[in-house]
Amino acid sequence: MAVTIKSPHEIALMRESCRLLAIVHDEIGKMIRPGVSTYELDKKAYEMIKDFGCTPNFLHLYGYPATICASVNEVVVHGIPSKEKILQEGDIVGIDMGLIYKGYHSDAARTHGVGEISRADRQLIDVTKQSFFEGMKFARAGNHLYDISAAVQQYAESFGYGVVRDMVGHGIGTRLHEDPEVPNFKPRGKGIRLQPGMTLAVEPMINQGTWEVEILEDDWTCVTLDGKKSAHYENTILITEGEPEILTLYRDGREV
Numbered sequence: 404m405a406v407t408i409k410s411p412h413e414i415a416l417m418r419e420s421c422r423l424l425a426i427v428h429d430e431i432g433k434m435i436r437p438g439v440s441t442y443e444l445d446k447k448a449y450e451m452i453k454d455f456g457c458t459p460n461f462l463h464l465y466g467y468p469a470t471i472c473a474s475v476n477e478v479v480v481h482g483i484p485s486k487e488k489i490l491q492e493g494d495i496v497g498i499d500m501g502l503i504y505k506g507y508h509s510d511a512a513r514t515h516g517v518g519e520i521s522r523a524d525r526q527l528i529d530v531t532k533q534s535f536f537e538g539m540k541f542a543r544a545g546n547h548l549y550d551i552s553a554a555v556q557q558y559a560e561s562f563g564y565g566v567v568r569d570m571v572g573h574g575i576g577t578r579l580h581e582d583p584e585v586p587n588f589k590p591r592g593k594g595i596r597l598q599p600g601m602t603l604a605v606e607p608m609i610n611q612g613t614w615e616v617e618i619l620e621d622d623w624t625c626v627t628l629d630g631k632k633s634a635h636y637e638n639t640i641l642i643t644e645g646e647p648e649i650l651t652l653y654r655d656g657r658e659v
């Protein structure tokens with residue numbers, strides 16, 4: 404499938420899809436505390452997305468059973484929400500979700516600390532987030548896709564962290580997963596040339612230890628091979644001639 408360039412009309416719909424998703428992320432973030440189950444977070448996200456007249460895009464995609472992915476500690480991504488999974492003081496939890504507004508998808512992830520977390524875990528979360536913004540310095544028309552990948556990788560690895568290779572970001576639009584793949588490490592070559600109107604989900608997954616991961620028997624839950632913690636940070640972005648527009652952040656740039 405070819406990489407799509409969105410028209411101004413499509414970009415307006417993407418902006419609204421992403422704006423609504425940012426609101427849901429904000430609310431879910433406020434619920435995170437010791438004692439809450441990941442099921443409760445999932446239920447709230449589902450209700451909010453439905454109340455907006457939108458559709459959760461993870462639910463039933465490739466058979467996935469929930470609205471959000473809630474990935475605790477050594478879970479990298481695709482943690483399935485559960486009534487049995489109760490967040491504990493000192494955990495970190497990655498919340499990944501998206502929605503469809505008038506046929507257009509949004510996708511974003513945040514990693515939160517639960518109560519008091521260790522300095523090491525705080526650093527992991529902060530570096531993962533910053534690695535995304537290091538990538539954004541290269542996310543503009545005329546550059547190549549892997550300029551973003553290389554910047555993410557270099558920053559994260561400078562802290563001794565492992566950059567997950569088995570899963571990557573992606574183009575996004577009328578489908579959640581469009582071309583191109585957006586790796587968080589630099590493959591061979593340069594990647595496609597970035598053009599205004601491309602919309603991408605850029606999503607570093609960064610491990611405290613090895614970059615290697617494995618999938619558990621539920622066929623979804625992706626964990627670090629060494630059992631060390633992992634963090635995830637993602638936004639849907641728009642490539643422009645200048646600075647990228649980070650669609651799943653509030654327009655004033657405030658973090659959600």
Ligand code: MG
Pocket residue numbers: 510511572573604606637
């Ligand atoms: Mg994504």
